[in-house]
Amino acid sequence: DAQSQMGAIRLRIRLPTGQTTVEATTFGDLADHIDNSLGDAVHGNSWQLLTGYPPAPMAKPNRADALAATLKSGETVTVKVTEHVSPPVQPPAPTAPPMAVADEDAELQAAMALSLGKKAPAQPVVPTFDSEDADLRAAMAASLGHPVPTAPTAPVVGSAHGERLVRRVIPADNSCLFAAVAHALDGASGRRERADGLRRVVADVVLADGETYSEAVLGQPAAEYVSWILKQESWGGGIELAVLSSHFKTEIAAFDVQSQRVDLFGQGAGYTQRICLLYDGIHYDLIVRTLFEGAPEELDVCCFNSTDDSVMAEARVLVGEQHRARKFTDTQAFTLRCLVCQRGLVGQEGALAHAKDTGHTNFAEYK
Template sequence: MEGIIVRRVIPSDNSCLFNAVGYVMDHDSKKAPELRQVIAATVSSDPVKYSEAFLGKTNEEYCAWILDSEKWGGAIELSILADYYGREIAAYDIQTTRCDLYGQDRNFSERAMLLYDGLHYDALAMSPAEGAPEEFDQTIFAVSNDRTIGPVESLAQNFVKEQHRLRKFTDTANFTLRCGVCQIGVKGQKEAVEHAQATGHANFQEYN
């Protein structure tokens, strides 16, 4: 199979995880409201599995929280969406170059890939050539008997390593942010979260 791995940038609107999944699964990067509903329905239908201990909040609180378009998704949401689509989701972390695989214990026969930069999810796709239109993207890959996606897997790993070398990630422990509301500077994700909880401000911009 000829082609190159490309990063399809998803808008930064707090729903990037859902829209990146929508892009790789359905070539639709505006699926966040629908996928948030899917997750809330899944969680509310199984309060035993999705307990307060698992979710970090009560089942009811979590369902209300995930439907809020300002809230970000993460590992719990990716594992539910892998099940929903019946495909593995590989999430590559640029900073660590690690790949977290969701749905791998279900023997799904296909996989899609996302890229995570510490704060934001984008979609990974196979394009026939640099600059080719998005409609030519391949985003679903067959999983072979050895549980890899063949040559595409090493292409993806090399792409992630190159993004790491170019420092295309946010070091969330040490980055500096400015609050867009009150202009105060904070360092690292921990301080940003504390500031957001104390003030209700959620609009941060990175600055150096």
């Protein structure tokens, strides 16, 4: 009955400026939370809610309507802004345990994995496909019978002695987040093997702290999440970064190339060291200080003092350069070509529709 549907439920909210969670009872409560999260640039009449799989706009409810009558606790709601929103210059760090974002187009992600000769991920993750990304370079080189290229580092502001921050490319093998953290904390040697150990760290923490990492936060029961994250083909995200930050007592600054925002995990916890990751939409690389031109990755300086604002300033310059060079993928507007029939496609939705219509699942991005 209506009375039983008025209880508060917990929702995951995907916003243009980041992710958040909310416990709310009515759509009015949810709308207020979204307006507050978006700030003054956007008002309630300039966004809409998308739910379901694939995400579809939902009819605009009345403010007094109960959320539980339409949505389930733990569900993900996407906020689509219908007017331009200027991203904040210095967005606040997450105030709630961050969450891995589920991919609304799991079928397209599976198709992209097959294009690269990999297993499709066992759990939906955030997919994008960047022709500048190591994954696509490897796939294109292999299709042409060429050696797989190694991606160069990207220099940014540095000292007169040749020291500078660079983007240290991590192998694209579905464990890039864990390998990047392993490289940062203990060096490049053996990082792939140590990445599997970090998966176990995350699994153990999640099982031990059911209050923080509840089913609503994880999007699934803890046992199922643990089984998933221990698989090498499963990608990491916000939850995993939060766990690793806490476990190793290290701030982790995750820079997003497309939005140029940074999420700082462990901020305010009193940690004295910080590592910096760079996310391009499909892949995590590491931001390191190289001591001289051509220095081997074994000499990378990966851990920085958490109070050294100059490192963050240099990192923002690097991210800006990567953004201007379009070293990211806009999954709503990127262009793909079907490698089976050579048809041009636009965005995830176009590729997914084409795959459903034709059964073709081999794609590559072009610009």
